[in-house]
Amino acid sequence: MTTQSLPNSSKRLWLAAIKPPMYSVAVLPIWVGSxxxxxxxxxxxxxxxxxxxxxxxxxxxxxxxxxxxYDADTGIDQHKAHSLVNLTGNKPLIFWIGNGLLFLGILGILAISWEQHDPTVIGLILLCCALGYSYQGPPFRFGYQGWGELICFICYGPLALSAVYYSQVQSWSLTNLAAAVIVGLTTSLILFCSHFHQVADDLAAGKRSPIVRLGTARGAALLPWVCGSLYGLTLLFVLLGSFPLWTLLVFLSLPFAVQLVRHVQTYHDQPDQVSNCKFIAVALHFCSGMLLGLGFVLG
Incomplete structure (x- = not known):
């Protein structure tokens, strides 16, 4: 059966399972670090x-x-129609496809380290992968204990940008670490927003996400401070001379931040309405990250 012959509902489920917008979290550390x-x-x-x-x-x-x-193992995805395991009904196949993707990705990083005769980059990325596994993988499942956002921040912020920067110049940079804080913050924001619509499923599976712990109202009240810190930190680093003036282009992403805050504060306790807030967070992450990197290039 070709993709064209699939019903529209099936196409939407497969697109939701593949999560194309989420790959911005792979692109932005490479762009900003470089x-x-x-x-x-x-x-x-x-x-x-x-x-x-x-x-x-x-x-x-x-x-x-x-x-x-790993979510299929805990039953948290039993109502998630766009889970790859639920779509295919073949958990071992999905497991080995995932391992194959990881193997190919690690080969690419190994090629960089081999060329440079330096294991630093592969070491940093292996640490990222280990932390990424601990998020959902047994026996750790730290995401179920509410540590997912911190893991996300570390992996896609300081670790990833340090690896990218080092791969280009084989040295370290405090300015790069400052930029990593902003990229890590907006990446974690995507994960934070993804919890608002699934509180019931999280509770049933024993997952203590930040929104389960805080409640949707307090989680929504926290969003303006998280979004505001993105712009406050950028301005601070410019005033300190760490960032070039051009990085204030990040403020052009402010409409996405305002849209995200207003949307979540309006619909935080309505799962069907708030479920798309993570895509607004993705737009904020991608736009702010691209503008931040552009600011460094122009500066």
Missing amino acids: AVAWAETQRFHPWIFATFLAAAILIVAWSNVSNDV
């Missing part, structure tokens, strides 16, 4: 950028696929 490296050293290696980007996409795909497998 942009900071260029701004500070005027050095840029296109093949490393392209290899790292492809590897990052494969590793994020592994994370998404394996999370469906």
